[in-house]
Amino acid sequence: MMKTFELTCSVCDKIFPGDGLRLRCPDCGEGLDTPIITEGKIRASDKPGQRVLERYADFFPYLDLSDDPGLGEGMTPLIRDDVLAAEVGVAAVYLKNETVNPTWSFKDRGTATGIVQAKNLGYKKVGTASTGNMAVSVAAFAGRAGMKALVLVSDKIAEEKLNPIAVHGPTLVKIKGDYSKMYDTALEIGGKLGIAFINSDATMRVAGYKTMAYEICEQCDFDVPDYVIVPNSAGGQFRGIFKGFLDFYRCGLIEKLPVMVAAQASGCSPVAAAFEKGENRVSRFENPSTIAGAITNPLPPSGNGVLRILREYGGLAVTESDESMLASQKRLAERGLFVQPESALTLAVLKKLVAKGQIKAGSKVVCVLSGGGLKFTAALGMQQLKAHSCRLEEAVEFISEVF
């Protein structure tokens, strides 16, 4: 059942009723924010496997959570790595392991809340325009929720990316043409055909990402980390995590807000470029080129919203190269976690900020590991990896030499 609440524009602050999907501000076209929660409590439970939306139900008063698809998203580990902390030169490094979500990326948190809202509003169909993690996530959750899913992809999509989406049974359509116009086209199709589109920075998708911040606060015993580094593309993840910290702050559950760091690939960094120039609007990043496909959005729909948070709350936007991403991917894998290059970027950016003296030695830092390494196996071919081989009869001698 639908609930009534207000939405605030993330950039112009105008207020609108939350009476439908409302994916963008009707006035200025920017993303919309769900209300900040000021009186929430955590519904603690000793039960293993408590649903994330059950635990934090107070922070979603605008959703009827009886429609929760509950696929086990969220509740991911926060792993303290003292070896990496010593290498980097900070007091503590925490790795938020989002790769253990049902479809192996944090997108599942926002897909869940997007689906809940669509069901609350009586929609039978959901959709998304994405070539990667979001497409897989929406297809999977729609299946779970018994809804039809439409997934629009570019006709340039690699064949290996198509089947992991198709296997969940959505209607998959390859679209020829300028993929950067797909976001707007999707909204048009959705409006005409009664499909709830849960795109990259859809209002309720962003709200779903708040739970990552709630968990981090609890996992740090409410001693908020100094920095949270987020791989940033459309800006939905960044806006959602920050909003989660803001909720807990306004509820008096935490005493400070972390400094938020938007990490971008050097080969596609519209937000970092605008931030460096002191601009409050992003411009299109021309000729993007990076291996980090999941964060290659040359004109991010929530870029202006992210810039605003960075400016008003003292955040940072930082870039690193593909080479540094791959080196950090290797190092994280050696420490036990094989993540996408996009996720490894957070460690590369942390190293850069410490080297530049912008993050001090005593700091506690969270790196958001947004998605699993098997999503992009081509990166394995870019690593210098090797395996030995020898004959069985020579095994003892051979291994005593190489190991």
Ligand SMILES: *Cc1c(COP(=O)(O)O)cnc(C)c1O
């Ligand atoms: C989608 C995605 C991002 C970026 O999130 P945005 O909300 O688009 O900024 C980062 N990492 C991974 C693995 C992703 O799938």
Ligand SMILES: [Zn+2]
């Ligand atoms: Zn607006």
